[in-house]
Amino acid sequence: MGIQFEAFVVCEKTGRLVPTGYVLKQDRIEASPKPADDFSFKCPACEEMHTWSLDDATVRLVAR
Ligand SMILES: [Zn+2]
Secondary structure, three states: OOOOEEEEOOOOOOEEEEEEEEEOOOOOOHHOOOOOOOOOEOOOOOOOOOOOOOOEEEEEEEOO
């Protein structure tokens, strides 16, 4: 319980790896349902909206 994977991308402003809020069940993006159609999220590092694609993402194990 409490183990999930989440997609992270590099913030283009700060260069930091930030969570997109897109949660996966496995560590393989291809095996998970795609986000609806919108790959935007509010960046926790710079507080601006970023767009991203699955090709840009790094999957990390996260605990909830
Ligand atoms: Zn950012």
